[in-house]
Amino acid sequence: MTLVKELKVKKQPKQGMLENVLKQFNTAADLVNLNPNIKKILEVTNNELIIHFPVRMDNGNVEIFKGYRVQHNNALGPYKGGLRYHPTIDIDSVKALAMWMTWKTSLAGLPYGGAKGGIQMDPSKYSASELERITRRFTYALGENIGPEHDIPAPDVNTNAQTMAWIADTYMSTKAPSERSKNQHVVTGKPIGSGGLEGRDRATGYGVYLSIKFWAKNKKIELKNKTFIVQGFGNVGYWAAHFLELDGAKMVGVQDAFGSISNKKGISVEQLFEYTKANNGSIVNYPNSNAILKEDFFGVDCDICIPAALGNQITEENAPKIKAFLVAEGANGPTTVEAEKILLERGIEVIPDILCNSGGVIGSYFEWLQNRNGELWELEEILVKLEKKLKEVFKKVLQASESKGLDMRSAAYFIAIERIEKAYIQRGIFP
Known part of the structure; x- marks a missing residue:
């Protein structure tokens, strides 16, 4: 496992998700040199x-x-x-x-x-x-x-x-x-x-897995025998873990709304999934695992950390404890701005939510088209389309990150905001 630096930080006042997204937007707007009038529109x-x-x-x-x-x-x-x-x-x-x-x-x-x-x-x-x-x-x-x-x-x-x-x-x-x-x-x-669309249930989690796979390939890292932890074992967390396990990676920690468990020897994704179905969705008391404190979860020794629950989960309090070399954001806004600074300073890379979990909305787009056009698509075709689309987007973010010297979130925001700005410039603002 890649070693990452420990870092002590001075605590800042806690921020809500809205403050978080506005900070991210303002940082990106400055990078893009966003038109001030369009910035006013997008801020609200x-x-x-x-x-x-x-x-x-x-x-x-x-x-x-x-x-x-x-x-x-x-x-x-x-x-x-x-x-x-x-x-x-x-x-x-x-x-x-x-x-x-x-x-x-x-x-x-x-x-x-x-x-x-x-x-x-x-x-x-x-x-x-x-x-x-x-x-x-x-x-x-x-x-x-x-x-x-x-x-x-x-x-x-x-x-x-x-x-x-x-x-x-x-x-x-x-x-x-x-x-x-x-x-x-x-x-x-x-x-x-x-x-509904075949495979829509797994689209977000599959997208998280693909993002990790593309990142690892770019870094020339094999996923086989790599360890990972998942916060949230619902639809997104389960499917991301499912596909990672198929690639030979090992799940060593899981947290849900009921509790936290770990096992450095590995936790079977499918066996845990079957256990939760019989236990009201809870991972608590799963055999062959150790119960751990909620606040210790992000400190579990692993290579990849997947927050796939709610927003503002990785904060400046727990970011210094993370031992993974990669954080893949399965949830929306799971990492605060302050926490991300700590992660990047420690050499931990972050695949941002707007890229990492976009498989869900891409799958939604396919379903919308299918209904609109009166078509029926098969699962294999859908997963191929999803991988192709995500690969294109990931490549654009990676190129922007490398050419402009930006972290992946800044690069992703740069591309997203620039596209919206172009639409406003071309169309104008009524009246």
Whole structure:
């Protein structure tokens, strides 16, 4: 394993995700020498929607829920971004996530802008029938603020294909019968039987794996026998680990919302996955592993660290403990600006979120096209298309990084923001 330097740092005041994304944007805007007028536009969101809506629970009582949809920018095409159900959601976090989506879709060369949304709730506290009613009522409240050519939601934290099926059905039900089939692509990430894409479930995690693979190939590093840790063992973390294990890498640590485990001899990805399915999604008490403290997780000895949970997880407090030579951001905004400075100073490279986890939105684009054109694509074809697209994007970021002497995040932002700037310059600003 490559040795990395230990570094002691002076603690700074904690920053939220919105402050984080704005710092990243301002740094990149200076690098691009972004037009000041366009900078003003991109610093703020286009639309911010907060909805309070009532839903009747199974026991007959009514609860009021708070939902969000933030549309950051649509200079390149319809707004695109996930919906998450989580108690920590607030307007600032959704604004940050919407901005990241703008940079992500631009970097990937997709005809989309950026949006994000969700409901402030803990979905584990509600029955399946309650979740369906909550989702359908939220969709109805969103109304024409979403649409297949306007704003296209997708799954995110604590939402899945079933959630998208409910949204699609509710939205289509508000249309005239002759128009319903034309609105199937109002969301992506649907079940296969409801117009979903083969392989969409693994697209984000597969993209994380491909990003690591491309990075390793460029560095002439073999993934076989390399060790990795994963924070978050949901859809993204599991699939990234699955493909890495197929390449001969070894998972030595996992953390989820319930606990943290490690085993330097290795943890079987598939066996742990089967264990979580039988234990309410939890990794806790998995056999042949050691329970570790939450704060010790990022200090587990490994080669590759994959944060694939929530934002602001790698901070200036735990960044000095990381022993990996590579951080691959499976989550959106998992590393604070201050933490990244520490990592880079220690010689640890970071594959940024807007590149590393873009497999999900690229897969969403394929599903959107499939629905729009009335086509059906096979899994093998989809994975080939996904790898080809990600390889092109990764190569562009790598070239910009090397030619301009930038870290990978700065290079990725440089490309993303420059593309949006060009669109504004060519089109002009109305009136």
